[in-house]
Amino acid sequence: METRFATSFQPTTLAAAAVALWLAAKLLKAFTARKRELYPPGPRPKFLIGNLLDLPSVISPMAFAEWEKKYNSPLLHAEVFGRHILIVNSLDDAIALFERPERARIYSDKPEFPVLDMMGMDINVGMMPYGEHWRKHRRVSHQNFNIQAALQYEPVQAKHVRNLLQNILDSPARFHDHNKLYSAAITLSAMYGYEVKSIDDPCVTLADEALRLTSQLITPGGSIINVIPALRHVPAWFPFAYSKRTAEKAKAMTEEILRIPLEHVKRNFERGTVSPSLVTNFYERKLAVGASEEEEMVIKNVAYTVYGAGSDTTASLTYTFVYLMTVHPSIQRKAQEEIDRVVGSSRLPALADRKALPYVEAVYREVLRLYPPLPLGLPRATSEDDVYDGYFIPKGTTVFTNIWAMSRNERDYPDPSRFDPERHFTNGQLMDEKALAYGFGRRKVGCVGRPMASNTVWLMMVSILYAFTITKAKDEDGNDVQVNDQFLSIGIMTHKQPFECAFHPRIPGIRQLIAEA
Numbered sequence: 001m002e003t004r005f006a007t008s009f010q011p012t013t014l015a016a017a018a019v020a021l022w023l024a025a026k027l028l029k030a031f032t033a034r035k036r037e038l039y040p041p042g043p044r045p046k047f048l049i050g051n052l053l054d055l056p057s058v059i060s061p062m063a064f065a066e067w068e069k070k071y072n073s074p075l076l077h078a079e080v081f082g083r084h085i086l087i088v089n090s091l092d093d094a095i096a097l098f099e100r101p102e103r104a105r106i107y108s109d110k111p112e113f114p115v116l117d118m119m120g121m122d123i124n125v126g127m128m129p130y131g132e133h134w135r136k137h138r139r140v141s142h143q144n145f146n147i148q149a150a151l152q153y154e155p156v157q158a159k160h161v162r163n164l165l166q167n168i169l170d171s172p173a174r175f176h177d178h179n180k181l182y183s184a185a186i187t188l189s190a191m192y193g194y195e196v197k198s199i200d201d202p203c204v205t206l207a208d209e210a211l212r213l214t215s216q217l218i219t220p221g222g223s224i225i226n227v228i229p230a231l232r233h234v235p236a237w238f239p240f241a242y243s244k245r246t247a248e249k250a251k252a253m254t255e256e257i258l259r260i261p262l263e264h265v266k267r268n269f270e271r272g273t274v275s276p277s278l279v280t281n282f283y284e285r286k287l288a289v290g291a292s293e294e295e296e297m298v299i300k301n302v303a304y305t306v307y308g309a310g311s312d313t314t315a316s317l318t319y320t321f322v323y324l325m326t327v328h329p330s331i332q333r334k335a336q337e338e339i340d341r342v343v344g345s346s347r348l349p350a351l352a353d354r355k356a357l358p359y360v361e362a363v364y365r366e367v368l369r370l371y372p373p374l375p376l377g378l379p380r381a382t383s384e385d386d387v388y389d390g391y392f393i394p395k396g397t398t399v400f401t402n403i404w405a406m407s408r409n410e411r412d413y414p415d416p417s418r419f420d421p422e423r424h425f426t427n428g429q430l431m432d433e434k435a436l437a438y439g440f441g442r443r444k445v446g447c448v449g450r451p452m453a454s455n456t457v458w459l460m461m462v463s464i465l466y467a468f469t470i471t472k473a474k475d476e477d478g479n480d481v482q483v484n485d486q487f488l489s490i491g492i493m494t495h496k497q498p499f500e501c502a503f504h505p506r507i508p509g510i511r512q513l514i515a516e517a
């Protein structure tokens, strides 16, 4: 149907007509709905543009936490061109909406982001609409990353943590680069058996750029195409078609990020040099007992998603952890004393030590609490109208989970901005608590990669604490270099901004331990 129209009208005329119709329908719907029902509190929408000017230009959980104070409600509403946005700042609401069976179904869909499809990102499991297609991907993800299955990745994790320690020993000042390499290498190796040797590897540089572009385009005010989908038909050469051009660029990158590691797998099969990974294991199974094209597509999509979902989040947590250790020497020392008691100095720590190291566990939890890498989770959407707590939440509302605000709730975390691992203990015992940084619902667990992510991040933390004392760097006169304490939001991700620190090896013969492990 669409192609037939396109042959008789200019795309721009068609787009303009579609925009006008779409806007009229949206406005009519918005105004009649507003009369009928009551939305949660939030800034007053302006005619036509709604709250476009009230929303932060960079995605900001802090701004939404401020809204909570201003409008005296942890549940907040905004709208842009008739498109509704719900912000969930409280843990109780998040559990009620995303995890209780009566509502989880309604709050598990994904917003329509036409730019994502245009970028070829509709293969990302975290962006798939709720339904059978997503469920197939979720099932395969769960099968491969649940607590038991995640243990199969320990050799890969241990190897790349050793490489990280070795790189820090060799050139500590380049920690920022080593972290990036480690976070990308661990996921590409676990998914494809693809060994990244440098941060200039095309998979790393392309993923970086694609993530930056994606993050820009999917934030609330990120692209006009998300607000007026008809604009996707405006040709890329059109002067204001910035989103379209950006999306086309990102699509070419996505295709490369998919192609490069898969070709590597193919080459290794031809040479007979296959190393175990999610994708190679699948192809071995396929060769042995066969598999459908659909199963192959699902595995490829899951592997691609994990590279996106696992690398940047790991890099964010690793850098944040090193920053927090730099500025909290007494906490660092306490964790090291515990590690020395349990692990000694003649072997590297391993995942099997985790239960015996409660203070390190508390450090891990506190890093995730204070600086969750995805502070607003991944955006969701409602698949039906709902009335919650007396408020009307229309079908198609985009929902943001303010993990950052929940993790800094004063009632649950007194003096919330303080880095204090002790808060996770009660009567000397680690508390049983939800790791908010991994999100909520979409059938219970939020991040389906959590067991694998948790092992990767914990092993990195315990190994760095074991091998190094981290201090502030010194300038030429021997004075402490001030540590930059700023964080940066890049789209939906939060990263620690670069800072200087120094790594001092603390275990005699550490190089040998790394080499022999």
Ligand code: HEM
Pocket: 125, 126, 127, 138, 141, 145, 305, 306, 309, 310, 311, 313, 314, 317, 372, 373, 374, 377, 378, 401, 437, 438, 439, 440, 441, 442, 446, 447, 448, 449, 450, 452, 453, 454, 457
């Ligand atoms: C390293 C730290 C990580 C953090 C903090 C993190 C956090 C998150 C969060 C907040 C979500 C959104 C959950 C929601 O919808 O509320 C998510 C989704 C997801 N994560 Fe992670 N993640 C991490 C690593 C990983 C890893 C290593 C994998 C894969 C092994 C992974 C796979 C996924 C997938 C597939 C989704 C989409 C789930 C769905 O929508 O069905 N993540 N993650």
